[in-house]
Amino acid sequence: xxxxxxxxxxxxxxxxxxxxxxxxxxxxxxxxxxxxxxxxxxxxxxxxxxxxxxxxxxxxxxxxxxxxxxxxxxxxxxxxxxxxxxxxxxx
Numbered sequence: 001x002x003x004x005x006x007x008x009x010x011x012x013x014x015x016x017x018x019x020x021x022x023x024x025x026x027x028x029x030x031x032x033x034x035x036x037x038x039x040x041x042x043x044x045x046x047x048x049x050x051x052x053x054x055x056x057x058x059x060x061x062x063x064x065x066x067x068x069x070x071x072x073x074x075x076x077x078x079x080x081x082x083x084x085x086x087x088x089x090x091x
Contacts, residue, residue: 005035013039030056030065037069041076050076
């Protein structure tokens with residue numbers, strides 16, 4: 001998946017991630033997951049993107065990537081989905 005992310009293959013990275021989750025994978029490494037989420041921001045489904053950011057923040061609450069994910073989810077809800085309260089997990 002790291003190769004797909006570096007190659008900006010958004011669809012391939014998402015499919016590989018789905019395969020990872022479907023085969024029983026729990027959490028990606030925090031840096032790789034953050035890169036995947038950042039790529040998802042270019043896709044039309046911002047609900048999915050915000051949800052992935054939230055999952056990352058919950059999985060790694062004490063890591064830099066978790067904090068960045070929490071802020072990104074809040075930004076998406078506030079500025080792009082026009083929902084200032086977002087989900088309770090963001091706050």
